[in-house]
Amino acid sequence: MQLLKLIDLAAARSGDKNDVCNIGVLAKTPDAYQILKKHLSADVVKKHFGSLITGEVVRYEWDSIEALNFVCHGALDGGASRSMRMDTLGKNFSSHLLRLELTIPD
Amino acid sequence: MSVVRIAGAQGFYGDSPMAAIAIAAQQGADFLVHDALAELTLSILQKDRLADPNMGYARDLETLAKFLIPIAHQNGIRIVTNSGGLNPESAAQKVAAILKQQGITNFKIATITGDDLLSQLPQLQQNGHQLSHLDTGKPFAENKYPPTHANVYIGAQSVADALNQGANLILAGRVADPCLTLGILVHKFGWKLTGNLSQPDLDRLASGIAIGHLLECGGQASGGNSYAEWPMDYPVSNLGYPIAHVSEDGSAVFTKLDSEGGKVSRNTLREQLVYEIHNPAHYITPDVTVDLTQIQLTELAPNHVQVSGAKGKPRPNELKLAIGLHEGFITEQFFFFSWPYAYDKCTRFIEAVNEIWARLPIRIERKEFTIVGVNGIHPGAAPTPPPDVLNQLNELGVRLAIKHSDANTGKIAMQAITCLGLNGPPGIVSMPTWGKVNRVILSLWPTLIPRSAVQETVQIWEV
Numbered sequence: 229m230q231l232l233k234l235i236d237l238a239a240a241r242s243g244d245k246n247d248v249c250n251i252g253v254l255a256k257t258p259d260a261y262q263i264l265k266k267h268l269s270a271d272v273v274k275k276h277f278g279s280l281i282t283g284e285v286v287r288y289e290w291d292s293i294e295a296l297n298f299v300c301h302g303a304l305d306g307g308a309s310r311s312m313r314m315d316t317l318g319k320n321f322s323s324h325l326l327r328l329e330l331t332i333p334d
Numbered sequence: 335m336s337v338v339r340i341a342g343a344q345g346f347y348g349d350s351p352m353a354a355i356a357i358a359a360q361q362g363a364d365f366l367v368h369d370a371l372a373e374l375t376l377s378i379l380q381k382d383r384l385a386d387p388n389m390g391y392a393r394d395l396e397t398l399a400k401f402l403i404p405i406a407h408q409n410g411i412r413i414v415t416n417s418g419g420l421n422p423e424s425a426a427q428k429v430a431a432i433l434k435q436q437g438i439t440n441f442k443i444a445t446i447t448g449d450d451l452l453s454q455l456p457q458l459q460q461n462g463h464q465l466s467h468l469d470t471g472k473p474f475a476e477n478k479y480p481p482t483h484a485n486v487y488i489g490a491q492s493v494a495d496a497l498n499q500g501a502n503l504i505l506a507g508r509v510a511d512p513c514l515t516l517g518i519l520v521h522k523f524g525w526k527l528t529g530n531l532s533q534p535d536l537d538r539l540a541s542g543i544a545i546g547h548l549l550e551c552g553g554q555a556s557g558g559n560s561y562a563e564w565p566m567d568y569p570v571s572n573l574g575y576p577i578a579h580v581s582e583d584g585s586a587v588f589t590k591l592d593s594e595g596g597k598v599s600r601n602t603l604r605e606q607l608v609y610e611i612h613n614p615a616h617y618i619t620p621d622v623t624v625d626l627t628q629i630q631l632t633e634l635a636p637n638h639v640q641v642s643g644a645k646g647k648p649r650p651n652e653l654k655l656a657i658g659l660h661e662g663f664i665t666e667q668f669f670f671f672s673w674p675y676a677y678d679k680c681t682r683f684i685e686a687v688n689e690i691w692a693r694l695p696i697r698i699e700r701k702e703f704t705i706v707g708v709n710g711i712h713p714g715a716a717p718t719p720p721p722d723v724l725n726q727l728n729e730l731g732v733r734l735a736i737k738h739s740d741a742n743t744g745k746i747a748m749q750a751i752t753c754l755g756l757n758g759p760p761g762i763v764s765m766p767t768w769g770k771v772n773r774v775i776l777s778l779w780p781t782l783i784p785r786s787a788v789q790e791t792v793q794i795w796e797v
């Protein structure tokens with residue numbers, strides 16, 4: 229078992245479109261991208277966000293820029309203009325995702 | 335091969351004009367693109383227009399007219415923006431007046447209108463358009479809130495037309511962000527935008543959209559808001575905004591002014607590429623649907639990155655119409671407590687607030703309490719340390735937020751808890767100017783509408 233911290237493997241940027249938040253995860257190296265492709269699933273991401281994301285999380289692979297794009301539905305408390313949260317635009321979904329730790333089996 | 339230089343000169347309504355002024359003064363671009371319309375901006379502009387029928391455009395246009403446009407015009411640089419918002423005509427008159435005061439002549443302003451369908455909503459429904467919600471499928475007739483704005487995302491054609499007519503400044507309404515840039519490229523290179531398009535035609539349009547997408551958030555493509563370049567080892571107080579040197583084939587080299595801060599790297603561009611994108615193989619715009627998955631970002635030299643490889647698919651048959659709805663109000667406030675017992679004092683304070691509000695004859699539809707320093711930004715997801723650890727912190731804050739439909743409720747609720755300053759847990763620090771009373775809650779009703787229901791108009795205003 230190996231414990232890998234996402235913040236060591238990737239950068240991230242998140243943004244809003246109504247009640248959908250997308251998180252682009254940018255691997256720091258081609259090797260890191262392969263690890264992320266294998267282990268950073270939509271399910272892992274959804275679980276990490278707990279009640280912050282109420283809908284489905286869809287993952288898109290973006291090989292040419294070594295990125296994964298997570299499209300999180302029902303993520304912004306109804307959308308920025310309705311949200312009662314501090315971070316109405318979901319700019320820190322990126323930050324919270326970077327806190328994630330991946331457990332990699334040997 | 336001919337090249338046109340386009341700068342992403344503004345990323346949002348309220349952005350600093352300094353980067354654009356530097357680019358104009360150093361003749362670093364041929365065109366400046368100013369994007370002013372985020373999803374919510376039109377609702378803000380509608381409030382302005384209700385208060386004064388001559389308003390409804392992005393007010394920072396007045397600053398640009400005083401300090402940027404004269405320099406840009408002197409250097410032969412043209413400006414394309416959607417800052418016209420809900421009232422491009424009034425914006426044109428205001429800008430024209432400011433330019434005249436400065437002795438500027440031989441200047442053409444073009445307005446682009448036709449995206450604002452608010453007044454036509456009843457007629458559209460009578461004509462059989464259900465305006466069904468894009469996600470839920472519900473017809474608009476079932477909506478129970480008053481609409482605040484209704485704007486359709488329009489494409490690049492009118493931008494190209496206005497530039498073909500010699501416009502020095504384009505003041506558009508809801509032209510989709512990347513289409514501002516595409517319009518410049520269609521004008522400059524004569525790219526085919528409509529009709530029977532070949533795959534190379536579509537790929538060129540897709541490249542234009544990709545370039546426009548990379549430019550539309552200004553400094554976010556040149557090292558701002560960056561985890562990819564963290565710890566951001568370059569100046570950010572004078573961040574240079576991105577400039578795309580675009581060739582006729584649709585490839586581009588992104589750079590910035592040497593004199594300014596920031597950075598243009600493969601990292602800063604891929605970080606912007608993913609921003610607000612859903613399916614990267616199917617990025618829908620009014621003019622072309624774009625596959626961004628084969629895009630290549632190549633660093634040629636420091637601060638010089640080549641972008642190529644976007645692929646195009648035919649544009650959608652319908653256009654997206656976003657209707658804003660007034661759903662009520664949010665009122666929020668912040669309070670802080672220090673060591674000792676900072677966490678326990680926060681929870682005790684929240685308990686007292688709940689008890690006071692329960693006794694008031696007001697209707698609070700929803701309330702949220704978070705503790706700043708613990709779960710203010712990520713409620714429900716942030717890991718929470720145990721209370722004995724939290725009680726050792728020097729300070730923690732409480733954020734209260736309530737949703738209400740009556741405009742007085744927020745004031746009454748916040749007034750009722752001020753007594754806790756003397757009656758509540760010891761040592762409260764209040765931050766009254768941090769909170770907001772009656773922030774309007776808007777929900778967006780996205781729908782699709784046939785292109786035939788939208789009539790765009792380009793009008794030229796001579797200064």
